[in-house]
Amino acid sequence: MTSAQPRLQMRETVSETLAAMENQQPVAIVVGAGPSGLATAACLKHLSIPYIILEREDCFASLWKKKYSYDRLHLHLAKQFCELPHISFPSTYPTYVPKTDFLHYLDEYVSHCQISPLYKRSVESAIYDGGSEKWDVKAMNLSSGEIEEYSGRFLVVATGETADAFVPDVERLNTFTGEVNVVSREMVLPAIASTKANVVVFENGKSHPFDTIVFATGFKRSTNKWLKGDDYLLNDNGIAKASFPNNWKGKKGLYCAGPARRGLYGAAMDAQNIANNIKMQLLM
Incomplete structure (x- = not known):
């Protein structure tokens, strides 16, 4: 095989996936629009991989934007360890970023990376179809009450550890x-x-x-309610079974971003690893 052939194959793959996206058939389905999901979406877009991102709430980063984080909250690690992929914190930000600045950073991140989550979509089931080799996802549109169906070769669980x-x-x-x-x-x-x-x-x-x-009883994972056939990626507490640094990769195109208890730094690493691995799979 000549060196020109892989490049041609890549262009054809991207062209096919772009066409699929127009027909509401994304290559990757990301569940969750928290920092982990946003980071994954940005990395997929950076590699020109079409995706959709489904979010149960009516905004991204709902745990930060709504009542589950207090106003005086600061990131507990220095800002260089909390940046999401491809965009750094402004140099004017303090070492330990306060909640208000972090939310502004996320707003700019979503805008710059052109991330457009589908809000008020509560995933009801995600099942791998061995025939089509795709993940079939059903989500309730909480605005209309209708069940919507999505299909993609890859599924990224980015719902975090505090879903319910x-x-x-x-x-x-x-x-x-x-x-x-x-x-x-x-x-x-x-x-x-x-x-x-x-x-x-x-x-x-x-x-x-x-x-x-x-x-003050905390939260619990919701993934086990809708992710079918996963007995190898996440445990009962929603934490990755595999140890770092291989915590992000499952089987059959299933990935998880952010559940290894390594904070924003770990979520950013997961997102980049996932996007790079998906790109490699598309080129095979």
């Missing part, structure tokens, strides 16, 4: 007249036994009126 809020079973919780929130796991008072109107009864027998209940 964990709310404990509390007797008559539905009768509580105040607000109920869930935050990351922290130390709390004795467990709640029951509620009535705005009164909370604890297991030690004491009761007090409250306007708001904040469950």
